[in-house]
Amino acid sequence: MKLATWNVNSLKVRLPQVLDWTGMHRPDVLCLQETKTQNDQFPAAEIRAAGYEPLANGQKTYNGVAILARAAAADAVTAIPGFPDEQKRVLATTISGVRVICAYVPNGESVESDKYQYKLKWLAAFSGWLTAELAHYPRLAVLGDFNVAPDDRDVYDPKAWEGQVLFSAPERDAFKSLQAAGLKDAFRLFEQPERSFTWWDYRMNAFRRKMGLRIDHILLSEALAKACTACTIDVEPRRSERPSDHAPVLAELNLS
């Protein structure tokens, strides 16, 4: 089973790239973030024509998540239980016996911002939800844009980023709490190249200069981590015309 996640920064703009990419890599499940598309505007027909059943949880202009799956999806949940939130940031469903959660964690803007406080509250609620989900679903995969770089290796210049949003200690602690709950960072199950990132600023030729952050992640429960045979970042779409600023991340599972 092949799982993938991609922050597309507008599904309307990136749909051709998404269809190209699914055609090339044939993931069984693709989680999308920042679709910026209302559900009634979602390009369901094009996605079905490509062999995927879409599940969307979107809103106008901002945020929005979706899951594209080659097999049937059941038991969808579109919000963190007990955490009222107008922003559409999560989507959970069960596909071929795997509980899949697609997440778009708040950005936080800056550590001085009210949005940063919202981000920390959101992450605390998210952690509680995932702990409960783990108790129900031994096969749990959480994929998305976490807007947190967990480790020095995940930042092109950790000294410059120290204490900044996306790399501040409270955010990294929140990410560690997800790991403490029993989720493994699939990317770090394997040897990886240095300067492996999933996001590069559109400005300053950041991609060409390898000035990026690894903030998009695939977290796996113990049972799925044991079955994981590979986890990679595909930087190719970031080279294309009109790219998303994020690259997709893929994980392969050998499930019996």
Next chain:
DNA sequence: ATGGCCTGCAACGCAGGA
């Protein structure tokens, strides 16, 4: 050099991203 770029919405600039 504290902004550089991209998207959506709407409207001729703004909010938001990270």
